[in-house]
Amino acid sequence: MRLPNGLQATENCQTCDLHSEDFFCRLSPEASQALESIKLTNIYPKGAVLFFEEQSPRGVFMLCRGRVKLSVCSADGKMLILRIAEPGELLGLSAVVSDRLYKATAETLETCQVNFIRKEDFLSFLREHGEACFRVAQHLSQNYHTAYVQIRSLGLSHSALEKLARLLLDWCRGNGTQTEQGIRLKLGLTHEEIAKMIGTSRETVSRLFSELKGREAIHLKGSTLIIRDTAALEAITN
Amino acid sequence: MRLPNGLQATENCQTCDLHSEDFFCRLSPEASQALESIKLTNIYPKGAVLFFEEQSPRGVFMLCRGRVKLSVCSADGKMLILRIAEPGELLGLSAVVSDRLYKATAETLETCQVNFIRKEDFLSFLREHGEACFRVAQHLSQNYHTAYVQIRSLGLSHSALEKLARLLLDWCRGNGTQTEQGIRLKLGLTHEEIAKMIGTSRETVSRLFSELKGREAIHLKGSTLIIRDTAALEAITN
DNA sequence: AGTCGAACGTGACCCGTGTCATGGCATCAG
DNA sequence: CTGATGCCATGACACGGGTCACGTTCGACT
Numbered sequence: 001m002r003l004p005n006g007l008q009a010t011e012n013c014q015t016c017d018l019h020s021e022d023f024f025c026r027l028s029p030e031a032s033q034a035l036e037s038i039k040l041t042n043i044y045p046k047g048a049v050l051f052f053e054e055q056s057p058r059g060v061f062m063l064c065r066g067r068v069k070l071s072v073c074s075a076d077g078k079m080l081i082l083r084i085a086e087p088g089e090l091l092g093l094s095a096v097v098s099d100r101l102y103k104a105t106a107e108t109l110e111t112c113q114v115n116f117i118r119k120e121d122f123l124s125f126l127r128e129h130g131e132a133c134f135r136v137a138q139h140l141s142q143n144y145h146t147a148y149v150q151i152r153s154l155g156l157s158h159s160a161l162e163k164l165a166r167l168l169l170d171w172c173r174g175n176g177t178q179t180e181q182g183i184r185l186k187l188g189l190t191h192e193e194i195a196k197m198i199g200t201s202r203e204t205v206s207r208l209f210s211e212l213k214g215r216e217a218i219h220l221k222g223s224t225l226i227i228r229d230t231a232a233l234e235a236i237t238n
Numbered sequence: 239m240r241l242p243n244g245l246q247a248t249e250n251c252q253t254c255d256l257h258s259e260d261f262f263c264r265l266s267p268e269a270s271q272a273l274e275s276i277k278l279t280n281i282y283p284k285g286a287v288l289f290f291e292e293q294s295p296r297g298v299f300m301l302c303r304g305r306v307k308l309s310v311c312s313a314d315g316k317m318l319i320l321r322i323a324e325p326g327e328l329l330g331l332s333a334v335v336s337d338r339l340y341k342a343t344a345e346t347l348e349t350c351q352v353n354f355i356r357k358e359d360f361l362s363f364l365r366e367h368g369e370a371c372f373r374v375a376q377h378l379s380q381n382y383h384t385a386y387v388q389i390r391s392l393g394l395s396h397s398a399l400e401k402l403a404r405l406l407l408d409w410c411r412g413n414g415t416q417t418e419q420g421i422r423l424k425l426g427l428t429h430e431e432i433a434k435m436i437g438t439s440r441e442t443v444s445r446l447f448s449e450l451k452g453r454e455a456i457h458l459k460g461s462t463l464i465i466r467d468t469a470a471l472e473a474i475t476n
Numbered sequence: 477a478g479t480c481g482a483a484c485g486t487g488a489c490c491c492g493t494g495t496c497a498t499g500g501c502a503t504c505a506g
Numbered sequence: 507c508t509g510a511t512g513c514c515a516t517g518a519c520a521c522g523g524g525t526c527a528c529g530t531t532c533g534a535c536t
Contacts (some may be wrong), residue, residue, distance in 0.1 A: 072390055075476040080393040082386075098373075098379035103386050126375075130368035132337075133375060137364075140378035141336035147385035148320075148341050152310055154392040155318040155437040158494090159522070190483065199393040201524055206485055222532095238313040297487055396524090397492070429514065444515055477536105484531070500515075500530085506508090 025052040031129040038121040042114050049116065050091060050106040057095040057102055059118040063087050065120035066112030067188070070104045071196070081197045083146055086191075090139055096122060097136065109188070146180065154199055164208050165236040168218070171228060181219070243460070269367040276359040278462065280352050288344040289353065295333040295340055297356040301325050304350030305426070308342045309434070319435040321384055321425075322347065328377055334360060349427070392437055401436040403447050403474040408421060410465060419457070420466040 027035065041060070044050070050061050053072055062159055068085040085091060095102045096119050117125070126133045149170070157163045176183040189197075191205040198205075212218045216223060217232040227233065265273065267348070282288070288299050291310055306323040322330060322340055333340045334357050355363075364371045387408070395401045414421040427435070429443040436443075450456045455470040456463060465471065 048420055072386075072394070074390070074394040078394050078396075081295070082389065087346065094379040094382045095376050096395060098383065100379075100383065103383065126372060127368070130365070130371055133368055133371040134364060137335050137371060137375045137378055140375055140382060141332040141338075144332045144378060144382045145336065145338065145341065147382060147389060148310075151318070151320065151385060152312070154389065156310070156312040156316050158316075192483075202484085203486080203525080204523060206483095207523090210485075399492095428512090440514085441495080441516085442493060445493090448515075478532090479536085480534090482532085482534100485529080486527100487529105488527085489525090492522095494519105496518090498517085499514100500513105502511100502513080504511085505507105506510105 007058045008144045025131075027132060027135070031125075031132050034125055034129065035117075035132075038125060038237045039115040039117050044108045044114060046108055046110050048108045048112070050108070051102045053102060053105045055184050056208065057092055057100075057119055059116055060093050060096050060122050061106070062089040062115040062117070063089045063091060064113040064115060067109045067191075068112060069107045069109050071107070072104050080199055081193060082150065090136075093136065094140055094143065097140070154203060160198060160200040160204050160237055161208050161211070163200070164194070164205065164212075165233040167194070167198055168225075168227065169230070169233050169237065171206075172230070176227070179226070184224060184226050186221055187225050242334075252261045265367075265373070267372060269370050270476040272363055272367065273370075276363060277353040277355050280354060282346045282352060284346055284348050286346045286350070288346070290338045290349070291340060291343045293340045295330055295338075295355055295357055298331050298334050298360050299329040300353040300355070301327045301329060302351040302353060306345040306350060307345045307347050307431075309345070310342050310418075317434050318437055319431060320388065331374065332378055332381065335378070349376070387436075398410075398436065398442050399446050399449070400474055400476075401438070402432070402443065402450075403471040405432070405436055406465065407468070407475065409472055414465070417464070420464045421468065422462060422464050425461055425463050 029143045036100075041059045041064075044066075051058070052070065063085055065087055067087075068089075069078055070082040070091070070092060072082060072084055072222070084107070091106050092102055126136060140150045153163050157166070162234045171185055171187070172183050178184075187194075191209070192202045195202045209220060212233075213220060215229075215232060217229040218227055220226075279302075281454065289296070301323055303325055305325075306327075306329065308320040308323055308329070309317055310320060311317045323344070326442055329344050364374060381420075391401050391404045395404070409423055409425070410421050414423045416422075425432075429447070430440045433440045433443045434453075445455070447458060450471075452456060453467075453470060455467040456465055458464075
C-alpha cells in the first residue's frame with residue numbers, strides 16, 4: 001500500500017512502502033507532533049498545479065498519495081520534465097530552505113493527497129528540531145542525486161536512443177515486476193511526456209520504440225511494456 | 239581577497255568576499271570551535287584529484303583557495319564538467335550526508351588550499367550543531383540549484399550556440415568586470431573544457447566563437463574575452 | 477452504432493554538429 | 507635554430523534527429 005493516511009503517516013511508517021528517504025519516517029514523537037500541528041491536508045484533482053516556476057515560495061508540499069510532474073519551461077515554450085515525484089517526497093523544499101523562487105512547475109498527474117506546510121512554520125520547525133533538519137539535508141541530497149542522473153543522461157548520451165534506454169532501465173529498477181517474459185512495467189506517460197523527459201521530440205520517441213520492438217528488446221501491448229532483453233538496453237547505454 | 243587562511247576563516251568572514259552561502263560564515267563560536275578541532279588543512283598542487291567518481295566517501299572538502307573542476311565520465315570516456323567550484327564550497331557534501339558514493343571527480347585547476355573533515359567527524363558535528371545542519375541544507379540547495387541550471391541548459395537548448403551563450407552570460411554575472419567596451423572576463427578554461435561544460439565538441443566551440451566574433455557580439459584577445467553585445471547573447475537564449 | 481479528440485506511426489526533407497583531417501601558432505627544452 | 511607539444515582554426519562529409527505532413531488507432535461520450 002501507499003501511504004494510507006496523512007494523519008497516521010508518522011506512526012506507521014514501518015508498514016508502509018515508502019522509501020527510506022521519506023521525510024515522515026523516524027522522527028521523534030515530539031517532532032512528529034510538531035509537524036502534525038502545522039500541516040494542512042489537501043486533496044488535488046488530476047491536472048492541478050501545486051506551484052509554478054518562478055513563483056515565490058509559500059511553503060513545502062509533502063506528497064502523500066499520487067504522482068506529481070515537475071517540469072521547467074523555456075521562454076519559447078519548450079518543456080522539459082525534471083522528474084515524476086512519488087509519494088513521500090517533499091516538493092518545493094530547496095526553494096524554501098534557500099529562500100529562492102520555485103524552480104519548477106508541479107502538476108498532479110492524478111488525484112493527489114498533499115500536506116502543505118507554510119514557509120515560516122516549516123523554517124521554525126527546522127530551527128527547533130535538529131533531527132528534522134538533517135533529514136531535510138538528506139532529502140536535498142536525494143534531489144541532487146536525481147538531478148545528477150538527469151545531467152548524465154542529457155549530457156553524456158550520444159543519441160536519443162541511449163537516453164531512452166537509460167530511462168527504461170531506470171524505470172525497471174523503480175517499478176518493474178519480474179515475469180518469465182522479462183520485466184514488466186506500466187508506463188503511465190504518453191510518448192509526448194517521455195519525449196519531454198529525455199529532451200527530444202514525440203516522433204523520435206515513437207520511432208525509437210519501433211526500433212526497440214524490431215530488435216526484440218522490448219514488447220509493447222497497450223500501456224504495459226515488457227523489457228525482454230535488458231542486456232540489449234544496457235549495451236546501448238555502454 | 240580570497241579566504242586568507244583556513245585557520246582564521248570563521249573569525250573574519252565579514253571581511254572576506256566569499257558568497258553568503260559559504261559554510262564557514264555565521265556559525266556560533268561553539269560550532270566554529272568544534273569545526274576547528276576536526277578539520278585538517280592541506281595544500282594541493284594543480285591537477286591533484288581530491289576524490290574520484292564512484293569512490294566511497296571519506297569525508298567532505300572545504301575549498302578555501304583555488305578552483306576545483308567537478309566532472310563525470312561515461313563508460314566510453316566521454317566527459318562532462320558539472321561545474322567549477324570556487325572558494326567557500328563544500329565538496330563531497332551530498333555523498334557524505336546521504337551515505338552514497340561520490341558522484342563526480344574533483345580535480346584542482348590550480349594550487350588549492352583545502353580543509354578536509356572525516357565523514358564520521360562531520361556527521362557527529364552536524365548531530366550536535368543544528369545551525370550547521372541548516373547551513374548544510376542551504377548549501378545542498380545551492381548545489382541543487384546549479385544542477386538545475388545545467389539541466390535547463392542541456393535540455394532546453396535548441397543548439398550548441400544557445401548553450402554557449404548561456405554559459406557566457408552566466409560567467410558575466412560571476413566574474414565579469416564592466417568596461418567601456420563591454421563586460422570583460424578572463425576565461426580560465428580551454429575550448430576543450432568549455433566544450434565539456436556544454437556537452438559538445440571542441441571544434442564546435444571554436445566555430446561558435448568565430449561566429450560570435452563575426453556577429454560583433456564578443457571580442458577575444460588571448461584569454462580575455464569582452465562581451466560587446468550582451469543583448470545579442472540574450473537574444474540567442476530567447 | 478457513429479463522432480470526436482487525443483495519442484500514436486511513419487515518410488520526406490534538411491539543418492546542425494560530430495568526426496576526421498590538415499595546418500597555423502604559440503610556448504618550451506635541448 | 508629545431509623539434510616537440512598543446513591549443514586553436516577551418517574545411518569536407520555523413521548522419522542523427524527536428525520539423526512538417528498526413529494517416530491510423532484508440533478510448534470516451536452521446
